[in-house]
Amino acid sequence: MTQTLAISKELTSMAAVQERFNLTYTTDDRFFIEWFENLLALTDVDRTTLAHLQQRFFEHRDRGLLPEGTVDKLIVSPLLDLAGLYDSRFTNGDEFRFIKLLKSPNPQFDLSDILSLLPPHRSKLPQILQALRHIGSLI
Numbered sequence: 001m002t003q004t005l006a007i008s009k010e011l012t013s014m015a016a017v018q019e020r021f022n023l024t025y026t027t028d029d030r031f032f033i034e035w036f037e038n039l040l041a042l043t044d045v046d047r048t049t050l051a052h053l054q055q056r057f058f059e060h061r062d063r064g065l066l067p068e069g070t071v072d073k074l075i076v077s078p079l080l081d082l083a084g085l086y087d088s089r090f091t092n093g094d095e096f097r098f099i100k101l102l103k104s105p106n107p108q109f110d111l112s113d114i115l116s117l118l119p120p121h122r123s124k125l126p127q128i129l130q131a132l133r134h135i136g137s138l139i
Contacts, residue, residue, distance in 0.1 A: 023101070026108040032100055035112065039130040040137070046082065050125045053078055079125065083132035 011017050018024065042050075057074050060066055066074070068091055076091040098112040115124045 021107065023107050023109045026102070026110045028108075028110075031102075031108075031110045032098075032112055034100075034134050034138075035127065035131045038134060040133045042126055042130060046129060047126065049078075049082055050123075050129060054123050054125055075125075079129060080132065083129055083136055085132055085136050 011020060053075055057066075057071075060070065060074060072091045097114050099109060100112070101107060101109045115128055116122075
């Protein structure tokens with residue numbers, strides 16, 4: 001039976017995660033191949049949708065800091081939906097990252113780069129969508 005934990009209450013640090021699940025950080029620079037190999041091309045509709053999401057985010061952001069729930073509704077949920085992976089909410093303000101776990105006799109994990117929605121001219125939304133779609137194709 002799968003056990004579900006409230007991570008923020010049960011595991012309060014990366015050291016606790018490592019200890020609880022017997023994980024070690026990997027030093028392999030190519031561990032997150034989902035970010036750069038075999039990415040599906042974005043369509044014109046994808047690019048238009050991403051531009052719309054980004055514009056909506058900046059309009060709200062210009063009015064002040066955004067609570068996590070607002071970012072969920074503005075960016076994260078629509079992005080996961082566009083990638084075909086929408087299920088539950090995942091976000092941490094205007095910056096977020098992914099964690100990858102490799103199940104093996106010696107489980108390893110790594111964290112993606114911090115992906116920021118700021119500044120607008122360096123948005124990672126297209127790269128994030130491509131990686132999410134690639135991950136979805138592997139599931």
